[in-house]
Amino acid sequence: MSDTIDHLLQEKRVFEPSPEFKAQAHVKDDTPYREAEKDRLAYWEDWAKQLDWFEPWTKTLEWEPPYSKWFIGGKLNACYNCVDRHVKNGLGDKVALIWEGEPGDRRDLTYSEVLEEVSKFANALKKLGVQKGDRVALYMPMIPELALAVLACARIGAPHSVVFGGFSATSLSDRIVDQEAKMLITADAGWRRGKVLPLKATCDEALKNSPSIENVVVVNRMKNGEAPIDMKEGRDHWYHDLMADASSDCPAEPMDSEDLLYILYTSGTTGKPKGIMHTTGGYMTGVYATTKWVFDLKPEDVFWCTADIGWVTGHSYIVYGPMANAATQVMYEGAPDSPSRDRFWKICADHGVTVFYTAPTAIRAFMKWGHDLPAQHDLSKLRLLGSVGEPINPEAWIWYHKNIGGEKCPIVDTWWQTETGAIMITPLPGAVKTKPGSATKAFPGIEAKLLTDEGKEVEKGGGYLSISSPWPSMLRGIYGDPQRFKDTYWSKWDGIYFPGDGCTRDEDGYFWILGRVDDVMNVAGHRIGTMEVESALVDHQSVAESAVVGIPHDVKGTAIAAFVILKDSAEPSDDLEKELKQHVVEQIGAIARPEKIMFTADLPKTRSGKIMRRLLRDIAEGKTLGDTTTLADPTVVESLKNRYEDKEG
Ligand code: WTA
Numbered sequence: 001m002s003d004t005i006d007h008l009l010q011e012k013r014v015f016e017p018s019p020e021f022k023a024q025a026h027v028k029d030d031t032p033y034r035e036a037e038k039d040r041l042a043y044w045e046d047w048a049k050q051l052d053w054f055e056p057w058t059k060t061l062e063w064e065p066p067y068s069k070w071f072i073g074g075k076l077n078a079c080y081n082c083v084d085r086h087v088k089n090g091l092g093d094k095v096a097l098i099w100e101g102e103p104g105d106r107r108d109l110t111y112s113e114v115l116e117e118v119s120k121f122a123n124a125l126k127k128l129g130v131q132k133g134d135r136v137a138l139y140m141p142m143i144p145e146l147a148l149a150v151l152a153c154a155r156i157g158a159p160h161s162v163v164f165g166g167f168s169a170t171s172l173s174d175r176i177v178d179q180e181a182k183m184l185i186t187a188d189a190g191w192r193r194g195k196v197l198p199l200k201a202t203c204d205e206a207l208k209n210s211p212s213i214e215n216v217v218v219v220n221r222m223k224n225g226e227a228p229i230d231m232k233e234g235r236d237h238w239y240h241d242l243m244a245d246a247s248s249d250c251p252a253e254p255m256d257s258e259d260l261l262y263i264l265y266t267s268g269t270t271g272k273p274k275g276i277m278h279t280t281g282g283y284m285t286g287v288y289a290t291t292k293w294v295f296d297l298k299p300e301d302v303f304w305c306t307a308d309i310g311w312v313t314g315h316s317y318i319v320y321g322p323m324a325n326a327a328t329q330v331m332y333e334g335a336p337d338s339p340s341r342d343r344f345w346k347i348c349a350d351h352g353v354t355v356f357y358t359a360p361t362a363i364r365a366f367m368k369w370g371h372d373l374p375a376q377h378d379l380s381k382l383r384l385l386g387s388v389g390e391p392i393n394p395e396a397w398i399w400y401h402k403n404i405g406g407e408k409c410p411i412v413d414t415w416w417q418t419e420t421g422a423i424m425i426t427p428l429p430g431a432v433k434t435k436p437g438s439a440t441k442a443f444p445g446i447e448a449k450l451l452t453d454e455g456k457e458v459e460k461g462g463g464y465l466s467i468s469s470p471w472p473s474m475l476r477g478i479y480g481d482p483q484r485f486k487d488t489y490w491s492k493w494d495g496i497y498f499p500g501d502g503c504t505r506d507e508d509g510y511f512w513i514l515g516r517v518d519d520v521m522n523v524a525g526h527r528i529g530t531m532e533v534e535s536a537l538v539d540h541q542s543v544a545e546s547a548v549v550g551i552p553h554d555v556k557g558t559a560i561a562a563f564v565i566l567k568d569s570a571e572p573s574d575d576l577e578k579e580l581k582q583h584v585v586e587q588i589g590a591i592a593r594p595e596k597i598m599f600t601a602d603l604p605k606t607r608s609g610k611i612m613r614r615l616l617r618d619i620a621e622g623k624t625l626g627d628t629t630t631l632a633d634p635t636v637v638e639s640l641k642n643r644y645e646d647k648e649g
Pocket of ligand 1: 266311312313387388389390391392413414415416417418419439499500501513514515516522525526527
């Protein structure tokens with residue numbers, strides 16, 4: 001982390017929005033910041049009024065820390081706001097989704113078509129017994145049916161829980177069991193980097209341990225028999241069969257503003273992921289507002305967020321935010337380097353993408369692949385770029401600005417979390433000058449501050465990021481675990497939200513987010529708990545104990561290094577190392593594969609038995625060791641360091 005700090009603090013470049021961009025932007029100056037500050041609730045109410053409500057709310061906010069309720073008494077439907085109202089307003093023929101499959105297949109869907117498909121599928125879900133309040137798990141590739149299924153769940157008031165298609169069967173069944181999901185929606189398979197991702201087969205494995213699932217719906221993605229699957233009579237149903245005789249008449253269910261819209265699991269500091277809960281009115285208000293202002297979205301824009309709907313970025317900035325704004329957007333199934341490393345730029349050029357939102361890990365990969373690849377494509381339609389998921393290093397920021405943005409597109413570096421639901425710290429591109437590596441200022445209506453451990457505000461310098469007042473799209477809790485909700489986010493300071501990120505503030509009050517301060521790693525923009533990987537390792541028969549740390553990686557930002565103590569019966573070997581890496585993949589998913597495994601006889605522990613991860617990080621990064629005086633046995637560290645260096649050398 002200290003390298004990042006050094007790097008960031010040397011960064012002095014400032015980029016003003018161009019006069020042309022400013023002239024056409026939704027927000028051109030700091031007026032909204034001042035207005036939001038004057039009357040935060042009135043400001044959020046103004047946003048909420050831009051949604052369609054079946055019944056108005058009677059009270060804007062009830063705040064009993066850590067519980068907030070927004071737009072109390074109001075009734076609305078998220079799907080209605082993303083689809084029906086646009087069709088009613090004459091936008092039925094507007095293209096909602098321009099979808100490309102990895103092999104190059106293509107499908108466009110207008111808002112009217114989305115309405116038709118979603119209504120039919122919603123009816124099919126009802127016919128299979130899904131009722132308002134029932135949880136539905138989704139495990140799908142990035143195909144239009146994923147967005148449609150999410151919207152269909154919202155339409156009938158069944159909270160959805162999307163599980164990223166790269167997670168293992170164990171991860172999937174853990175999530176299903178935790179929320180007692182009643183139905184699972186999947187596809188036979190998906191394409192990823194030219195390979196078939198056997199989703200249904202993984203579901204079959206997960207279903208052995210998912211007793212709550214009554215029915216499984218399977219979309220037929222593979223049209224040429226590339227992924228033959230088993231269908232279990234009575235339990236498994238083809239999507240196209242259900243759709244064939246489904247009625248397209250399915251009015252959207254009026255939901256209470258505080259009804260659960262979805263559960264999305266994210267990693268925490270224990271081995272068990274947290275089911276983050278988002279409700280309807282506040283969440284929709286937050287994603288609607290941020291999509292419109294942060295991405296300066298206009299009716300003629302072609303928006304492309306490259307995230308997977310399995311992560312929160314895809315929930316908020318593919319499904320709900322852009323669709324609530326009646327956007328036209330690109331959705332892409334596969335990898336950025338399939339069939340070649342210029343795929344993204346070809347997609348931007350082919351569809352005239354104007355606003356492009358991706359992650360620093362992708363940008364660093366593009367840098368490696370060379371600037372001549374984007375240069376071969378017409379990227380002149382791009383007018384705004386975004387970044388999300390991890391700190392963007394100034395070097396990557398500048399590369400992005402030059403080679404993708406042609407030095408004319410503002411860059412919005414957006415800080416937020418699964419828990420915050422919507423973007424929290426970000427420039428407004430027509431109003432805020434940017435500095436490479438800084439997410440700049442809090443979105444109007446959001447109160448972000450830096451605090452010390454004791455809760456003292458830091459105006460300039462380093463501290464913990466905090467959010468000091470409730471915001472509409474905030475998480476409403478952790479599914480089934482109110483205590484963990486309180487402990488994780490609300491126990492550091494009284495009534496103030498603790499996101500778990502370290503940060504510094506400069507002389508202009510700009511935020512420079514440095515990364516997690518807890519035992520959560522951010523690997524290629526994905527959150528993985530050190531404990532999750534440790535539990536996966538000790539699950540292997542040869543492993544007695546393990547300690548996992550994040551180490552710097554030039555593309556992924558952070559990579560996983562694991563220190564492993566073997567049981568007496570096992571011997572260290574390259575084969576065992578491979579086997580352990582594979583075991584983690586099977587337990588969690590490929591995103592958690594350790595980069596390095598180091599076999600050791602001991603781990604550095606404090607006298608109270610706590611593993612000192614800081615020292616392990618220093619060892620793995622080859623740094624001089626910091627303070628070892630609190631160690632129970634200081635010699636452990638020296639011998640570990642020597643062995644690690646031998647191995648690396
Ligand atoms: C990190 C992704 C620096 C941060 C939307 C946060 C960032 C975690 C940024 C949330 C950014 C996200 N700059 N760090 N612009 N955006 N992060 O829940 O550590 O997958 O706590 O949400 O990613 O990850 P999550």
